[in-house]
Amino acid sequence: MNKNLLFISLLIAGLLSACSEGAVQDIKTHRPPNIVLIFTDDQGYQDVGVFGAQGFTTPHLDQMASEGIVLTDYYATQAVCSASRASILTGCYANRLNIHYALMPDSNIGLDPDETTLAEMLKSQGYTTGIFGKWHLGNKAQFMPNNHGFDEFFGIPYSNDMWPQNKSIGYEFDPLPLYHNIKVIDTLEDQTSLTTQITERSVAFINEHYDKPFFLYVPHPQPHVPLFVSEKFRGKSEKGLYGDVIMEIDWSVGQILKALKENDIDGHTMVIFTSDNGPWLAYGNHAGSALPLREGKTTTWEGGQREPFIVRYPGKLPQGKKISKPVMAIDILPTIAEITGAQLPSKKIDGKSAWSLWTGTSDASPQEAYFYYYAKNELRAVRYGKWKLHFPHSYRSVEKRTLGKDGERGNYINIKLEEIALYDLSNDMSESHNVAKSYPEVVKTIQAIADQMRSELGDALTGVEGTGNRAAATAEY
Numbered sequence: 001m002n003k004n005l006l007f008i009s010l011l012i013a014g015l016l017s018a019c020s021e022g023a024v025q026d027i028k029t030h031r032p033p034n035i036v037l038i039f040t041d042d043q044g045y046q047d048v049g050v051f052g053a054q055g056f057t058t059p060h061l062d063q064m065a066s067e068g069i070v071l072t073d074y075y076a077t078q079a080v081c082s083a084s085r086a087s088i089l090t091g092c093y094a095n096r097l098n099i100h101y102a103l104m105p106d107s108n109i110g111l112d113p114d115e116t117t118l119a120e121m122l123k124s125q126g127y128t129t130g131i132f133g134k135w136h137l138g139n140k141a142q143f144m145p146n147n148h149g150f151d152e153f154f155g156i157p158y159s160n161d162m163w164p165q166n167k168s169i170g171y172e173f174d175p176l177p178l179y180h181n182i183k184v185i186d187t188l189e190d191q192t193s194l195t196t197q198i199t200e201r202s203v204a205f206i207n208e209h210y211d212k213p214f215f216l217y218v219p220h221p222q223p224h225v226p227l228f229v230s231e232k233f234r235g236k237s238e239k240g241l242y243g244d245v246i247m248e249i250d251w252s253v254g255q256i257l258k259a260l261k262e263n264d265i266d267g268h269t270m271v272i273f274t275s276d277n278g279p280w281l282a283y284g285n286h287a288g289s290a291l292p293l294r295e296g297k298t299t300t301w302e303g304g305q306r307e308p309f310i311v312r313y314p315g316k317l318p319q320g321k322k323i324s325k326p327v328m329a330i331d332i333l334p335t336i337a338e339i340t341g342a343q344l345p346s347k348k349i350d351g352k353s354a355w356s357l358w359t360g361t362s363d364a365s366p367q368e369a370y371f372y373y374y375a376k377n378e379l380r381a382v383r384y385g386k387w388k389l390h391f392p393h394s395y396r397s398v399e400k401r402t403l404g405k406d407g408e409r410g411n412y413i414n415i416k417l418e419e420i421a422l423y424d425l426s427n428d429m430s431e432s433h434n435v436a437k438s439y440p441e442v443v444k445t446i447q448a449i450a451d452q453m454r455s456e457l458g459d460a461l462t463g464v465e466g467t468g469n470r471a472a473a474t475a476e477y
Helices: 001-029 059-066 082-090 120-122 194-209 240-262 280-287 329-340 355-359 440-457
Strands: 034-040 068-072 128-134 152-156 176-180 184-188 212-219 270-277 310-312 321-323 370-374 378-384 385-389 394-397 412-417 421-422
Touching: 034 082, 034 120, 034 194, 034 329, 059 240, 059 270, 059 310, 082 120, 082 329, 120 128, 120 212, 120 329, 152 194, 194 212, 194 240, 194 394, 212 370, 240 270, 240 280, 240 440, 270 329, 329 355, 370 440, 378 394, 378 440, 385 440
Parallel strands: 034 212, 034 270, 068 321, 128 152, 128 212
Antiparallel strands: 068 310, 152 176, 176 184, 270 310, 370 378, 378 385, 385 421, 394 412
């Protein structure tokens, strides 16, 4: 081969190689980002270092916060498991879907397969999808994760206390099943290694699918009681078992972030960390803390629904920024739709994208108002800017003299809120000072907004049925 021909051959080979490398880089740069959603169970507002945790540390979450943004006013849509999970996966208020309370194992109701979940929305964009942890949106076959857009499922179908060892509510539970996809691979008598198993499966999922877009959903069963922690974290915190559990969850977050970096996709992945509702305060030292917020799980006071929220997306979101404008779980799906280019569900949803707020191109909340529903369609409160208006309703509060200890639940007392209560959350996040009489025009404005939502989704407290709720999905036999 003469020198000119050799030179031309080498030049062509080099150009082809460069084009090939450039194409790979172009695909990696322009493909949709990976999405990781880490979702804990019954974790209190204060139970992360950057939110004021005491008695334990969360170094990985704190690092994640320093490299991303923190939402100080983020809300679960309801203060209970199933309803909250339905919302973050669909962008809908749970009562629109007729999902209420925490679904029991023998319930014929579940998340309707006709609804579009985050997983299904992202699969339409070519994503591989996995869930490792707790489902709790119906355990009949048609309601399980593999029928809602998830390619892989490892975990439990409902709460970790729904097992024979729980005698506190007079209900006889069957053994707690551990699933891989549609197959029960074990029944759990000890949950000590479950957080570790969930973490290892999550990391393996990243390692296997790093070269294409993926959605990883990690809904930890902890720190919902009964508390379990592996030996590597037992006794590590000053707060006892509860602190140990949170430290292991923080370790799990660290393992996931490490896997992203080792696979060179850290800068191409958005990671969200939050929880489904506030702490189950009746369990005393086995519950977290919502301080300085009022009350906890099962209430529409701030402690029941305001949750820690951290989101990290290197190069796309600011670092170390705190945002105090309200955002709710219904807004997560449309936000992810915007950054991935996915189409929103065809059925009506309630959420709106928060992306401009997160990036700093806007300083406005995605919504004019947010609505706090509980029980079977009771509209108990409305957040409107810095204001929160509570309507008269009954709620459960912990009887302090019989606070639970070491896994035993304490007693509740029923309390009736007799009159409308208005709070300025910008300087009274503890909801301590009712200023309704001082701001009658604010009360009137929020009442009008509430009436609009009542016409849409109803309100059992006022007897308004609403026109926007979809029929409950029931199991087929």
